[in-house]
Amino acid sequence: xxxxxxxxxxxxxxxxxxxxxxxxxxxxxxxxxxxxxxxxxxxxxxxxxxxxxxxxxxxxxxxxxxxxxxxxxxxxxxxxxxxxxxxxxxx
Amino acid sequence: xxxxxxxxxxxxxxxxxxxxxxxxxxxxxxxxxxxxxxxxxxxxxxxxxxxxxxxxxxxxxxxxxxxxxxxxxxxxxxxxxxxxxxxxxxxxxxxxxxxxxxxxxxxxxxxxxxxxxxxxxxxxxxxxxxxx
Numbered sequence: 013x014x015x016x017x018x019x020x021x022x023x024x025x026x027x028x029x030x031x032x033x034x035x036x037x038x039x040x041x042x043x044x045x046x047x048x049x050x051x052x053x054x055x056x057x058x059x060x061x062x063x064x065x066x067x068x069x070x071x072x073x074x075x076x077x078x079x080x081x082x083x084x085x086x087x088x089x090x091x092x093x094x095x096x097x098x099x100x101x102x103x
Numbered sequence: 104x105x106x107x108x109x110x111x112x113x114x115x116x117x118x119x120x121x122x123x124x125x126x127x128x129x130x131x132x133x134x135x136x137x138x139x140x141x142x143x144x145x146x147x148x149x150x151x152x153x154x155x156x157x158x159x160x161x162x163x164x165x166x167x168x169x170x171x172x173x174x175x176x177x178x179x180x181x182x183x184x185x186x187x188x189x190x191x192x193x194x195x196x197x198x199x200x201x202x203x204x205x206x207x208x209x210x211x212x213x214x215x216x217x218x219x220x221x222x223x224x225x226x227x228x229x230x231x232x233x234x235x
Contacts, residue, residue, distance in 0.1 A: 065158050084187060
């Protein structure tokens with residue numbers, strides 16, 4: 013049963029990736045593209061966890077957690093740059 | 104018993120993938136930036152929660168110990184998704200993105216997020232220098 017469901021799950025997640033990429037290309041404004049990038053991050057976490065189930069390996073958990081942290085930091089830095097024109101303001 | 108657990112893993116995987124797909128469809132199809140923000144911040148995060156729950160059930164039954172450390176991922180995502188949504192909507196307000204007529208509420212006329220024209224048109228009473 014799992015041998016059927018895992019490829020189906022891969023297909024659904026890949027479709028979600030494609031739709032998000034379409035918004036990333038189309039997105040009329042910069043915040044739209046930022047939302048699409050954030051969604052790509054979260055989709056990548058889901059895909060990596062499913063891949064870990066397929067390979068029966070727990071190594072992928074650390075990679076998923078790293079991608080989650082890095083994606084959040086990237087989103088925060090991008091929004092800060094959009095709002096202020098600078099990320100680390102010294103004065 | 105093994106079949107029941109495998110069925111549970113399958114259902115959780117499919118539910119999580121479906122929620123992720125719904126989030127992506129919402130991101131592509133909704134007409135407005137503020138509506139599009141709903142898709143990834145709610146639906147996709149819940150989808151990752153379902154998929155990680157499937158992984159927890161799978162590895163807990165295969166390795167004979169509770170592999171609960173994977174729950175760190177949805178915990179972190181549930182913490183950070185509202186924060187990033189808040190910052191993204193603030194950036195959208197400041198960039199003055201297109202607002203559909205179906206979207207309820209408008210960006211504030213005064214305060215840190217107000218556009219310059221709106222602040223000049225309706226200056227706030229208690230803040231001198233805001234309309235200068």
